Amino acid sequence: MDALLFLTFAGIAVLCAINLVLQTHPISSALSLVGVMGSLAVLYLLLGGAFIAAVQLIVYAGAVMVLFLFVIMLLNAQAERTTSKSAMRAWVSVPLLFTFVILLASLIIQRAPAGAAVKFGEFTGGSVANVGRALFTTYLLPFEVTSILILIAILGAVVLARKEI
Amino acid sequence: MPPELTQLLPASVPLSWYLVLSAILFSLGIAGFLFRRNIITVFMSIELMLNAVNLTFVAFSYHLKQVDGHIFSFFVMVVAAAEAAVGLAIILTVFKNRATLEIDEVSSMKL
Amino acid sequence: MHQLWLIPAFPLIGFLINGIAGRRMSKTAVNVAAIGSVLLSFLWVLKVLAGLGSLEDAYIERYFTWIQSGIVDVSFDFAVDRLSAVMLLVVTGIGLLIHIYATGYMSHEGGYYRFFAYMNLFMFFMLTLVLAANFLVLFVGWEGVGLCSYLLIGFYFHKKSAGDAGKKAFVVNRIGDFGFSLAMFLILVTFGSLDFARVFEKVGPMAVEHQAGVITLICLLLLVGATGKSAQLPLYVWLPDAMEGPTPVSALIHAATMVTAGVYMVARSAPLFNHAPIALEVVAIVGLLTAVMAATIGLTQYDIKKVFAYSTVSQLGYMFLGLGVGAYDAGIFHVMTHAFFKALLFLGAGSVIHALAGEQDLRMMGGLRKKIPVTFLTLFCAAIAIAGVPPFSGFMSKDAILLAAHHHHPWMYWVGVVTAGMTAFYVFRAIFMCFFGTYRGTAHPHESPLSMTGPLAVLALLSLGGGYLDVPHYLAPMFGGEHAPHETSLVVISVLAGAAGILLALLFYVIKPGLADALSRLAGKLYTLIYNKYFVDELYDAVIVHPTRDGSRALLWKGFDLGIIDGVVNGAGSLARTIGGGLRHMQSGYIRRYAAWVVVGAIVLLAAAAGMGGAR
Numbered sequence: 001m002d003a004l005l006f007l008t009f010a011g012i013a014v015l016c017a018i019n020l021v022l023q024t025h026p027i028s029s030a031l032s033l034v035g036v037m038g039s040l041a042v043l044y045l046l047l048g049g050a051f052i053a054a055v056q057l058i059v060y061a062g063a064v065m066v067l068f069l070f071v072i073m074l075l076n077a078q079a080e081r082t083t084s085k086s087a088m089r090a091w092v093s094v095p096l097l098f099t100f101v102i103l104l105a106s107l108i109i110q111r112a113p114a115g116a117a118v119k120f121g122e123f124t125g126g127s128v129a130n131v132g133r134a135l136f137t138t139y140l141l142p143f144e145v146t147s148i149l150i151l152i153a154i155l156g157a158v159v160l161a162r163k164e165i
Numbered sequence: 166m167p168p169e170l171t172q173l174l175p176a177s178v179p180l181s182w183y184l185v186l187s188a189i190l191f192s193l194g195i196a197g198f199l200f201r202r203n204i205i206t207v208f209m210s211i212e213l214m215l216n217a218v219n220l221t222f223v224a225f226s227y228h229l230k231q232v233d234g235h236i237f238s239f240f241v242m243v244v245a246a247a248e249a250a251v252g253l254a255i256i257l258t259v260f261k262n263r264a265t266l267e268i269d270e271v272s273s274m275k276l
Numbered sequence: 277m278h279q280l281w282l283i284p285a286f287p288l289i290g291f292l293i294n295g296i297a298g299r300r301m302s303k304t305a306v307n308v309a310a311i312g313s314v315l316l317s318f319l320w321v322l323k324v325l326a327g328l329g330s331l332e333d334a335y336i337e338r339y340f341t342w343i344q345s346g347i348v349d350v351s352f353d354f355a356v357d358r359l360s361a362v363m364l365l366v367v368t369g370i371g372l373l374i375h376i377y378a379t380g381y382m383s384h385e386g387g388y389y390r391f392f393a394y395m396n397l398f399m400f401f402m403l404t405l406v407l408a409a410n411f412l413v414l415f416v417g418w419e420g421v422g423l424c425s426y427l428l429i430g431f432y433f434h435k436k437s438a439g440d441a442g443k444k445a446f447v448v449n450r451i452g453d454f455g456f457s458l459a460m461f462l463i464l465v466t467f468g469s470l471d472f473a474r475v476f477e478k479v480g481p482m483a484v485e486h487q488a489g490v491i492t493l494i495c496l497l498l499l500v501g502a503t504g505k506s507a508q509l510p511l512y513v514w515l516p517d518a519m520e521g522p523t524p525v526s527a528l529i530h531a532a533t534m535v536t537a538g539v540y541m542v543a544r545s546a547p548l549f550n551h552a553p554i555a556l557e558v559v560a561i562v563g564l565l566t567a568v569m570a571a572t573i574g575l576t577q578y579d580i581k582k583v584f585a586y587s588t589v590s591q592l593g594y595m596f597l598g599l600g601v602g603a604y605d606a607g608i609f610h611v612m613t614h615a616f617f618k619a620l621l622f623l624g625a626g627s628v629i630h631a632l633a634g635e636q637d638l639r640m641m642g643g644l645r646k647k648i649p650v651t652f653l654t655l656f657c658a659a660i661a662i663a664g665v666p667p668f669s670g671f672m673s674k675d676a677i678l679l680a681a682h683h684h685h686p687w688m689y690w691v692g693v694v695t696a697g698m699t700a701f702y703v704f705r706a707i708f709m710c711f712f713g714t715y716r717g718t719a720h721p722h723e724s725p726l727s728m729t730g731p732l733a734v735l736a737l738l739s740l741g742g743g744y745l746d747v748p749h750y751l752a753p754m755f756g757g758e759h760a761p762h763e764t765s766l767v768v769i770s771v772l773a774g775a776a777g778i779l780l781a782l783l784f785y786v787i788k789p790g791l792a793d794a795l796s797r798l799a800g801k802l803y804t805l806i807y808n809k810y811f812v813d814e815l816y817d818a819v820i821v822h823p824t825r826d827g828s829r830a831l832l833w834k835g836f837d838l839g840i841i842d843g844v845v846n847g848a849g850s851l852a853r854t855i856g857g858g859l860r861h862m863q864s865g866y867i868r869r870y871a872a873w874v875v876v877g878a879i880v881l882l883a884a885a886a887g888m889g890g891a892r
Binding site for chain 2: 001002003006010013014017018020021026029030033036037040043044046047048049051052055056059060063064067068071072074075077080089090093097100101104105108109112113116117118119122123125126130131134135139142146149150152153154156157158160161
């Protein structure tokens with residue numbers, strides 16, 4: 001059952017990601033990204049991360065992607081036109097990326113902890129209670145610093161989006 | 166679900182499958198970065214790479230039976246949200262000034 | 277804890293105050309910082325010594341590990357034993373007096389704050405040197421006082437001769453320091469430590485080297501260091517030139533304290549030297565030769581400070597003679613008494629120079645007895661002390677050395693006695709030429725202020741009575757060894773030699789003033805030879821300096837520097853330009869091309885990791 005769920009949602013994630021890369025129109029890419037994020041949320045659940053799965057859906061798939069869609073529509077972005085350079089770039093990049101993936105995967109398989117397996121329900125430490133306790137005890141200072149980061153980001157966005165610049 | 170299919174598949178998933186999935190998603194993120202010329206799509210590819218990294222955090226958190234990995238991916242999300250806000254503001258500004266979303270037209274970073 | 281570190285820390289604070297803010301401070305404030313810091317240091321020494329009592333064993337304070345690497349394990353430690361206690365009192369006490377004197381002497385000079393900043397820095401390094409509990413910390417102080425000496429010799433840097441003298445002192449000292457460094461490396465390799473206590477503990481059970489061995493080599497290298505710092509043959513040439521510095525500097529650094537650092541270091545390493553009789557013999561002979569040679573040069577000089585400078589070299593020779601014959605306690609005793617009377621001689625000379633507005637030539641003085649009576653009286657005290665008139669301090673310490681020398685080798689005693697006679701002669705020659713007869717100069721002499729005469733008076737008392745501080749008895753338990761029996765006849769002979777010297781000077785320069793010139797004409801070539809300091813400077817110039825310079829020019833400059841170094845530098849430049857020209861094409865400005873390069877880099881790293889995978 002676990003394997004079936006994993007393969008299903010991993011497949012969806014990979015297909016959506018490929019679609020993201022292949023689509024020329026940004027709206028299609030954004031919708032594919034939402035698909036990737038949704039399936040990743042399911043995988044998080046399988047790994048026992050209830051809280052993180054919820055945040056993935058609410059913050060990422062919800063808030064951040066909506067922001068992307070807003071900007072795309074605001075700027076009225078059009079589909080890319082193919083240029084003569086595109087083909088040449090593919091000839092260079094695709095072998096490069098394949099090397100990268102194969103090297104990375106071989107390293108993972110070579111070095112991953114032997115016999116480590118994931119079974120749904122064996123780890124439930126990612127509940128809201130556990131994450132909250134860690135956030136407000138061990139990671140209190142980084143958590144508070146994050147608020148400053150977000151404040152700065154808000155200010156930066158406001159300043160950048162003003163008319164004069 | 167037919168029982169023979171259940172027996173065909175293993176009951177649990179090796180940890181390395183999650184990691185390899187993460188590697189594939191990461192590479193696809195790079196691919197998006199390298200192939201697409203629209204700044205917004207490029208930006209979304211970066212988000213995809215961040216998501217791939219998050220997956221490894223959560224997977225290792227499961228493996229080590231510790232909550233810390235979740236905290237890390239939580240922080241990654243926070244940073245990603247902040248980055249999205251600032252990044253999209255930058256894209257807006259670039260568009261206002263140059264009336265283009267083509268990443269190759271924004272190339273004044275050279276000598 | 278007695279907080280030994282405070283002793284050098286006070287002058288360091290004084291240095292920092294004067295060095296950083298001195299330019300904007302009033303002279304009074306500079307004085308307070310400079311003298312106050314040395315006074316605090318002196319008082320702290322007194323408090324520490326009172327608290328430590330009889331000091332039968334060394335008292336050590338460990339602060340922190342300084343260097344730890346392989347077999348090198350050096351910590352920053354200070355220690356006090358009876359030897360360093362004597363040195364501490366001399367350095368801080370004389371230093372305090374000279375600082376007070378300098379406020380008067382330097383009052384009309386430019387760079388007032390700079391002078392006192394350097395003086396305080398010198399005190400800091402000198403106290404570090406004395407307090408050091410291992411060779412490396414001692415070396416820190418050793419180099420530091422060398423630096424301060426250089427800075428202060430060249431204090432009047434707008435005068436070329438002063439700058440040259442500073443450089444000469446620095447370069448000559450460097451030869452000695454090289455020997456000292458080699459000695460330290462050898463000690464580290466041989467004993468595995470630089471800590472005094474541990475090295476001496478390890479050398480204790482080793483056999484005495486009657487044949488030259490590694491300990492002898494160490495001791496000879498240490499001696500090379502000591503000859504540089506303490507102006508012994510063949511490295512004494514820098515000290516007479518060092519008189520270019522202000523007179524308080526000559527008194528403090530080049531007479532009373534720094535130049536005795538070599539003596540202190542040899543006495544400190546006494547357990548090593550005791551195991552190397554050959555090296556000790558060399559120490560004695562070097563000391564004796566230096567004493568004789570410098571004394572003969574002193575006979576003929578006309579610059580009052582040069583006379584005293586050669587006298588210093590000669591007296592340092594005496595100290596080395598004392599060390600070399602195994603009478604370490606007598607050597608250190610002479611360090612102390614010499615600090616009293618030689619500081620007094622220099623300060624008195626400074627007072628004369630101050631009175632005559634900068635005149636240093638003895639031929640331009642004369643008859644000053646009535647005009648500057650305090651200076652005359654105090655200088656006279658110093659003169660009878662150095663001439664060995666009983667029962668004053670110079671007599672006590674010189675006699676201790678001479679008796680030990682007689683016990684070792686009678687001929688050393690006789691040479692020493694002759695030198696003592698010459699010492700008495702040249703010192704009284706200077707006194708008579710300066711204070712008796714008729715005034716030959718043009719300036720209007722005036723007595724110095726109280727800030728100068730006060731220290732002179734204190735030093736005069738010390739010069740007269742300092743011999744009753746029984747330093748040899750206090751130090752004897754540290755060095756052990758046999759003591760020369762007291763032989764009245766030998767004492768009488770040396771006193772007679774001193775008296776003969778004084779009487780001869782009286783005859784030549786007071787009763788029959790023309791006699792000296794007639795005699796010098798009679799001696800002819802010999803006089804010229806001695807007057808020109810045996811042409812040692814010229815000899816060194818011809819034999820060492822010129823070949824080195826010419827060789828450097830031909831080989832190092834034209835061949836090595838222009839050919840290889842410049843070639844390498846220019847080659848590196850053009851190589852970088854070529855590579856950069858190629859790499860510049862990578863900087864296209866296209867973000868995605870940069871990203872592609874990042875991917876290439878990541879692939880290389882991954883490939884490397886995969887390649888090393890088998891090693892896991």
